[in-house]
Amino acid sequence: MTRRIVRAVCQLAALTVFSIVVVYFLDSRFRVLPSAIHNVMPAHHPGLIITDITVTQCSSVNLLSSCKLDADLWHRIEKDLFLGSGWVSSAYVHVQRKKEEELLADDKVILDVKVGRLDPSSGQKGQENERWESRPGGLWLKRSAKRHASDSAKAITAVDVLFGADAVDPRPGWETLDHALLLDKTGEIQEARVSVRRGKPSPPAKGIPRIRDNGKFKIMQLADIHFSTGTGHCREPEPADLDGGKCEADTRTLNFIGRLLDEEKPDMVVLSGDQVNGDTAPDAQSAIFKYAELLVKRKIPYASIFGNHDDEKTISRAQQMELIETLPYSLSMAGPGDIDGVGNYYVEVMSKGSSKHSALTIYLLDTHAYSPDERTFKGYDWLKKNQIDWFKKTADGLKKAHEGYSHIHMDLAFIHIPLPEYNNAELPIVGQWREGVTAPGFNSGFRDALVEKGVLMVSCGHDHANEYCALSPDETGNPALWMCYGGGAGFGGYGGYGGYHRRIRFFDIDMNEARITTYKRIEYGNESELARKIDEQIIVEGGKPKGL
Incomplete structure (x- = not known):
């Protein structure tokens, strides 16, 4: 029995190594991409609604700090907000999201996101009654009191991270926030900026190149x-x-x-x-x-x-x-x-x-x-x-x-x-x-x-x-x-x-x-x-x- 168990474990290990080698070989020829590659790309999931956003910051010299949250509740956008230049520090944006059809009546959905040191409603005429929730990194979230049937048209449905004072987002429905996240780091290249999409995704326009009428x-x-x-x-x-x-x-x-x-x-x-x-x-x-x-x-x-x-x-x-x-x-x-x-x-x-x-x-x-x-x-x-x-x-x-x-x-x-x-x-x-x-x-x-x-x-x-x-x-x-x-x-x-x-x-x-x-x-x-x-x-x- 012991020999059978050892043989089965060895076969499983060999199969795992073989699979990794095959995927790596295919990727080196630009064929099949391992799932790790897709983690660095923006997460576009039609039908999802963002219900919360936060930022975690951690230090490699502090064993008690972590940039990971409960994976069953949070999705981490796999971009270090310091772009690997933080020496001992890293930071990541996390989002909570749900399928639209799974939202409950009491679920809150995010209707707007801003970045700044002050509550966005402070000193804003006509916005005194708006409630904004604070998150790390200077994030402010405006969330609905409860789920409404019309939320999907105006709610935040995807979140991404871009970098630089000149960051722009050309994708339909996406908008890069005006201000960079407030992190314990200076330097223009590290200006991490949140980009958000409102409403349901729309297919990108695909122009067909054509000779003009004058030839x-x-x-x-x-x-x-x-x-x-x-x-x-x-x-x-x-x-x-x-x-x-x-x-x-x-x-x-x-x-x-x-x-x-x-x-x-x-x-x-x-x-x-x-x-x-x-x-x-x-x-x-x-x-x-x-x-x-x-x-x-x-x-x-x-x-x-x-x-x-x-x-x-x-x-x-x-x-x-x-x-x-x-x-x-x-x-x-x-x-x-x-x-x-x-x-x-x-x-x-x-x-x-x-x-x-x-x-x-x-x-x-x-x-x-x-x-x-x-x-x-x-x-x-x-x-x-x-x-x-x-x-x-x-x-x-x-x-x-x-x-x-x-x-x-x-x-x-x-x-x-x-x-x-x-x-x-x-x-x-x-x-x-x-x-x-x-x-x-x-x-x-x-x-x-x-x-x-x-x-x-x-x-x-x-x-x-x-x-x-x-x-x-x-x-x-x-x-x-x-x-x-x-x-x-x-x-x-x-x-x-x-x-x-x-x-x-x-x-x-x-x-x-x-x-x-x-x-x-x-x-x-x-x-x-x-x-x-x-x-x-x-x-x-x-x-x-x-x-x-």
């Missing part, structure tokens, strides 16, 4: 915006003495992007990697929400891929994409689970009117981060064979459907890390080549696959101060592929090459003529410089790459 379509490429948790610190801003040298990286970048969104009115935005400066963004969600809010409030569809910095010292690509996919107007997708990387997908831009035919296909692929074989190939990673095979198979599969379009269908591509072919000084270029091309040391052949499948242009980021387009020829010397850089747009990433001014690239597409014109706009200059289109050029004419 035009404009793409804004945002390359290397490098957002942080909090307002961020500028790196090598130009000019350095602007506003007395005071420079908040994300604030200045957001103002730049917002200005051009309003002036250029793009139909779609492609974020080509390093949206998150992982080293300074312990809460990537807060960084992602900042760029999303700019686009969501303007109802502009957007698609994103990752760079080498997005997931450094913060949540993984898979976790970030899981969040981005749920945001309004996001076209982003994790892509097939059986190939390398996260964010291998394509976007179809539909023909004008109510047509169901694609006029333009945009391929987006994950170029990963650092070389997996540093001894042989130093520097950066490369597109893998199964990614290239997926691209070729997908292009072949779409070909027949694209034949239904009455004009010339065109294909474009976006990546983060440049292809090795960018590093060819003999190619004709338009724009500035200011720094060394940090392409992979191994050439996996993606440029040739793009040409083979008729892609007209590929644009990348990564090298911030390079902002040229290079014309790559075919074997007979005819134009085959334009290879462009977006040019670094963010002040959280480096500049520092010959007085480099941040800039943003646009692709102005005229489907009537099957023509693509590209140009850049700069962040700083006099009135005429700010309005000017830099290095404007036609790269595609009649559906074919155009030579210089």
Whole structure:
């Protein structure tokens, strides 16, 4: 009997270890996520009502303190309010919640939440009779005297935590409270802010990119915006003495992007990697929400891929994409689970009117981060064979459907890390080549696959101060592929090459003529410089790459 018990225990232990190994292996390939990953994401449970909120604070040197409450009563939002910088202190927001149909007549539900040192009703005319309940961290809760049938429409139904003085929440029905939680910690990056949702969740709007009635379509490429948790610190801003040298990286970048969104009115935005400066963004969600809010409030569809910095010292690509996919107007997708990387997908831009035919296909692929074989190939990673095979198979599969379009269908591509072919000084270029091309040391052949499948242009980021387009020829010397850089747009990433001014690239597409014109706009200059289109050029004419 003892041997049987020992054998059963060993088998159970082996099965448990095997399961953990399988889940870890799948996660390392971005397939199946362990439940621990979902704990760091906001808790969205349709039909739940929040009945209480509190904050716990604990110390690792005080064995009597704990940041855990009864798990049967409280749900903990798995974000340390000190973002791991509290040395010996941690703090967490907890919520009590119930399914709406399980609420009893005497249950209280939360109708409003505020943060401050004083009772919100103090000194407020007409609010003397309102009752607010105090909680740790400066939280004040207004709860109903008892459950009412109409509460679900105005009650707090979800709670999340964001960070930074510039924290925003682009999700429908969500609102970030004006004041940060009052904690025993200073420092702007640690400004923990509660975000709440009122009422029942509504599905996010999903814009369908479509050619305008005049046959035009404009793409804004945002390359290397490098957002942080909090307002961020500028790196090598130009000019350095602007506003007395005071420079908040994300604030200045957001103002730049917002200005051009309003002036250029793009139909779609492609974020080509390093949206998150992982080293300074312990809460990537807060960084992602900042760029999303700019686009969501303007109802502009957007698609994103990752760079080498997005997931450094913060949540993984898979976790970030899981969040981005749920945001309004996001076209982003994790892509097939059986190939390398996260964010291998394509976007179809539909023909004008109510047509169901694609006029333009945009391929987006994950170029990963650092070389997996540093001894042989130093520097950066490369597109893998199964990614290239997926691209070729997908292009072949779409070909027949694209034949239904009455004009010339065109294909474009976006990546983060440049292809090795960018590093060819003999190619004709338009724009500035200011720094060394940090392409992979191994050439996996993606440029040739793009040409083979008729892609007209590929644009990348990564090298911030390079902002040229290079014309790559075919074997007979005819134009085959334009290879462009977006040019670094963010002040959280480096500049520092010959007085480099941040800039943003646009692709102005005229489907009537099957023509693509590209140009850049700069962040700083006099009135005429700010309005000017830099290095404007036609790269595609009649559906074919155009030579210089």
